[in-house]
Amino acid sequence: MAHSINSGFSAWLxxxxxxxxxxxxxxxxxxxxxxxxxxxxxxxxxPESARLAEVAAGMIWVMALLATLLSVEGLFASDxxxxxxEQLLITPQLLPMPLLGKITAHWLTTGLPLTLVSPLLGVMLxxxxxxxxxxxxxxxxxxxxxxxxGAVGAALTVSLRKGGLLLSLxxxxxxxxxLIFGTATVNFAVDGLNxxxxxxxxxxxxxxxxxxxxxxAAGALRLxxxx
Amino acid sequence: MSQSSLIKxxxxxxxxxxxxxFDNINLAVDSxxxxxxxxxxxxxxxxxxxxxxxxxQPSAGKILYKGCTVTDCRYQYLSDMLYIxxxxxxxxxxxxxxxxxxxxSSSAKSNQLAINxxxxxxxxxxxxxxxxxxxxxxxxxxxxxxxxxxxxxKLWYLDEPFTAIDKQGVSYLEARLQEHADRGGAxxxxxxxDLALNxxxxxxxxxxxxQIA
Numbered sequence: 001m002a003h004s005i006n007s008g009f010s011a012w013l014x015x016x017x018x019x020x021x022x023x024x025x026x027x028x029x030x031x032x033x034x035x036x037x038x039x040x041x042x043x044x045x046x047p048e049s050a051r052l053a054e055v056a057a058g059m060i061w062v063m064a065l066l067a068t069l070l071s072v073e074g075l076f077a078s079d080x081x082x083x084x085x086e087q088l089l090i091t092p093q094l095l096p097m098p099l100l101g102k103i104t105a106h107w108l109t110t111g112l113p114l115t116l117v118s119p120l121l122g123v124m125l126x127x128x129x130x131x132x133x134x135x136x137x138x139x140x141x142x143x144x145x146x147x148x149x150g151a152v153g154a155a156l157t158v159s160l161r162k163g164g165l166l167l168s169l170x171x172x173x174x175x176x177x178x179l180i181f182g183t184a185t186v187n188f189a190v191d192g193l194n195x196x197x198x199x200x201x202x203x204x205x206x207x208x209x210x211x212x213x214x215x216x217a218a219g220a221l222r223l224x225x226x227x
Numbered sequence: 228m229s230q231s232s233l234i235k236x237x238x239x240x241x242x243x244x245x246x247x248x249f250d251n252i253n254l255a256v257d258s259x260x261x262x263x264x265x266x267x268x269x270x271x272x273x274x275x276x277x278x279x280x281x282x283x284q285p286s287a288g289k290i291l292y293k294g295c296t297v298t299d300c301r302y303q304y305l306s307d308m309l310y311i312x313x314x315x316x317x318x319x320x321x322x323x324x325x326x327x328x329x330x331x332s333s334s335a336k337s338n339q340l341a342i343n344x345x346x347x348x349x350x351x352x353x354x355x356x357x358x359x360x361x362x363x364x365x366x367x368x369x370x371x372x373x374x375x376x377x378x379x380x381k382l383w384y385l386d387e388p389f390t391a392i393d394k395q396g397v398s399y400l401e402a403r404l405q406e407h408a409d410r411g412g413a414x415x416x417x418x419x420x421d422l423a424l425n426x427x428x429x430x431x432x433x434x435x436x437x438q439i440a
Contacts, residue, residue, distance in 0.1 A: 011332040022320035083314025090280050092305035226283055
């Protein structure tokens with residue numbers, strides 16, 4: 001039984017990673033969005049590094065949040081259309097494990113790349129040197145939270161034809177704490193304060209999301225598939 | 228009540244938006260049975276199948292698997308069951324082999340040899356590394372149907388398995404269904420075709436209200 005629970009996780013993780021690899025262009029679009037918008041900010045706002053540094057953390061975090069939100073919509077969409085989701089719902093294994101596999105694949109293809117390119121954007125937005133490590137840590141944890149909570153919203157809206165707007169409305173309030181403590185982590189570090197407390201709260205949010213979101217998404221999928 | 232019935236459906240009903248799609252459905256499927264569900268378009272064949280695989284909740288009635296309701300012995304029921312839906316769950320960007328490997332990943336027999344054999348069995352041996360978007364509609368369905376050659380599930384639920392399949396493919400599939408039933412398995416399928424099978428039973432759903440039967 002333990003084996004079958006795990007195989008549900010790894011089978012779906014591998015499959016979604018392979019799918020993302022086959023559609024590299026599409027999978028890279030959140031990253032392209034993230035980088036593009038962040039390069040526009042100095043042009044639109046001000047090229048002055050002192051003023052940019054003030055908004056850098058917030059801007060990078062908002063972009064990361066929007067990029068994740070854009071991509072999370074498609075988490076179940078194609079599986080719903082081609083019948084894979086139905087197959088998932090009737091696997092004898094516990095549903096949350098394959099879902100966690102899917103969500104992990106989503107994070108590895110969006111959240112992790114976003115985190116890894118964020119230092120580059122930090123340079124573009126003249127983020128002070130003290131902010132880089134906290135930014136990497138907070139983005140790594142925070143984007144995982146965003147993928148997890150986004151999955152619940154995606155599961156709830158998967159059967160709607162135009163679920164995108166509803167998904168944003170549903171998920172946005174849940175994204176607020178992540179955004180607040182994510183930017184706080186970076187700003188605390190830049191201001192020379194201890195940045196571990198807000199990061200610890202992000203960690204707590206992540207722990208809660210890992211435990212609860214796959215369950216909630218599983219419930220939501222069962223609910224929406226009944227229509 | 229015969230305890231030997233593999234599947235027993237009692238007084239099943241399904242309502243959607245306050246209109247009754249079907250009610251009072253009683254069925255029994257035993258080992259060795261092939262049950263063909265017939266009915267006009269829109270009479271609820273797919274819905275009935277989706278209720279049987281527990282993807283949909285019936286409005287009333289119950290489904291018994293070996294005498295125990297499917298909600299009570301869900302793990303056992305789902306482990307013994309294989310469902311190929313109208314949407315074949317074939318990923319366009321994956322190759323036939325990758326699709327099949329993922330579909331059977333929970334099965335014990337999911338080794339490379341079995342996968343190659345299954346693809347050869349459905350006539351796709353030369354296509355194992357071609358992405359599925361390059362395959363025809365019938366070949367798509369063959370990828371999904373290749374699962375039947377690997378699966379050890381006792382109960383097969385097939386929704387329109389013959390769609391887009393050529394004549395040769397249909398007779399091959401019929402032989403495969405017959406073989407499965409002869410080995411003690413059971414098949415429930417929806418189809419409009421007349422099938423050349425022994426121990427085939429038919430169940431007709433009445434036409435939806437407001438339509439000429």
